[in-house]
Amino acid sequence: MKLWVKILIGFVLGAVVGLIVGPPAAALKPLGDLFIRLIKMLIVPLVFSSLVVGASSIGDLKKLGRVGVKTVVYYLMTTAIAITLGLVLATLIHPGAGFVLKSVGKFEPKPVPGLVETLLNMVPTNPINAMVTENMLQIIVFALFAGVALALIGDKGKPFHDFFDSTAEIMYKITGMVMEFAPIGVFALIAWVTGTNGPEVLVPLAKVIFVVYLGCILHAIVTYSGAVYLFARMSPVRFFSGFFEGMAVAFSTCSSSATLPISMRCAQENLGVPKDISSFVQPLGATINMDGTAIYQGVCALFIAEVYGIQLGMPQYLTIILTSTLASIGTAGVPGAGMIMLTMVLQAVGLPLDGILLIAGIDRVLDMIRTCMNVTGDAAGAVVVAATEGELKTLPAGTTVGAK
Numbered sequence: 264m265k266l267w268v269k270i271l272i273g274f275v276l277g278a279v280v281g282l283i284v285g286p287p288a289a290a291l292k293p294l295g296d297l298f299i300r301l302i303k304m305l306i307v308p309l310v311f312s313s314l315v316v317g318a319s320s321i322g323d324l325k326k327l328g329r330v331g332v333k334t335v336v337y338y339l340m341t342t343a344i345a346i347t348l349g350l351v352l353a354t355l356i357h358p359g360a361g362f363v364l365k366s367v368g369k370f371e372p373k374p375v376p377g378l379v380e381t382l383l384n385m386v387p388t389n390p391i392n393a394m395v396t397e398n399m400l401q402i403i404v405f406a407l408f409a410g411v412a413l414a415l416i417g418d419k420g421k422p423f424h425d426f427f428d429s430t431a432e433i434m435y436k437i438t439g440m441v442m443e444f445a446p447i448g449v450f451a452l453i454a455w456v457t458g459t460n461g462p463e464v465l466v467p468l469a470k471v472i473f474v475v476y477l478g479c480i481l482h483a484i485v486t487y488s489g490a491v492y493l494f495a496r497m498s499p500v501r502f503f504s505g506f507f508e509g510m511a512v513a514f515s516t517c518s519s520s521a522t523l524p525i526s527m528r529c530a531q532e533n534l535g536v537p538k539d540i541s542s543f544v545q546p547l548g549a550t551i552n553m554d555g556t557a558i559y560q561g562v563c564a565l566f567i568a569e570v571y572g573i574q575l576g577m578p579q580y581l582t583i584i585l586t587s588t589l590a591s592i593g594t595a596g597v598p599g600a601g602m603i604m605l606t607m608v609l610q611a612v613g614l615p616l617d618g619i620l621l622i623a624g625i626d627r628v629l630d631m632i633r634t635c636m637n638v639t640g641d642a643a644g645a646v647v648v649a650a651t652e653g654e655l656k657t658l659p660a661g662t663t664v665g666a667k
Contacts, residue, residue, distance in 0.1 A: 270511045273446035274453050281457030288458025291451040298448020301441045302521040307394050309434040309524050310546045312427040314406035317542030319413035319424055334544050337644050338552040344486055345554040346587040349478045349561025358470040359569025438524035449515040471566050475629050478558040479636045487643040495650035505533030506642045513638040517630040519549040522638050530645045535656030540649045548641030555636025557587045559629055560608050563622055567614050579612045
């Protein structure tokens, strides 16, 4: 039985058990926590070694710059499309219409750094501390510098390259070992979510959930399918079936960063993305590409505006699009990060921050699909970039290539 089938079975059984058992299903949560800890154990060494090797293996600095520009442009464009789609669907369906606003608590937002501070915070003053604190953006910046320097010094850097290439291979192997535990971890996590919240958590805000899920599914069907077919002539069925394992893990863990080892392996083995492209594009995407979160922000911003009786015009819509697109850069790929981004968007258009409490109860349900889309967008970006560089491996149906 293939691993993705085991994960799907674990997901379905977890949902059924959670609904039947109810709150006592929370006793299974430690198994899910163990799975997440095992994956998080891989993140820093895998991201750093993969990016160093990826940036240096591209070799030609002109090509490295070309790949980098293509990646960033693709991510920003798809994020802008995603937030626009979310706003359009929310405008058409009106998820807040008829919602009776009850008293809500006081929401205390974290201070949102300015643009200059955000850009400065991308550069680590202490790379070791960045790794200890898991500051992914700073790790990525330092790894890119190391990779470029490695490419510049040539043969003198070969021992350094070989060390990190070996480290990356070790991390890929550990990833495979950890993923054998995935069906149990997914089962436990989903049982905990459904058992703790129950079906009633979906009732008050079912419309919001419906619109966010609809937007994410449409974005995947139209944008991602169109991108991989247009640029890579890859069948959408082939793309989604080849990346299903990554989507399932992202959906259950709600963490782009935690899913990164699995998503990179799926892109390389099932979609034919070369390791140097995957090692550059996907870790970068886990940090700056948040399509699912962008859809969520557009829907939730309009929902909060409606339940507070606030009318938004085109200037506010444009502000939401711009803020969501730029805010995706530097947002951590961890559970709940979308809530921080939503705070930034609400502040930008003057909406009450207390409105976040209206959706806090179902944020985990929304976090599942938006993380799934974030990770899928990274994989689609890797396929598109590899294809435009003429390096995408053509795989016969039903076969895979090795991660090497």
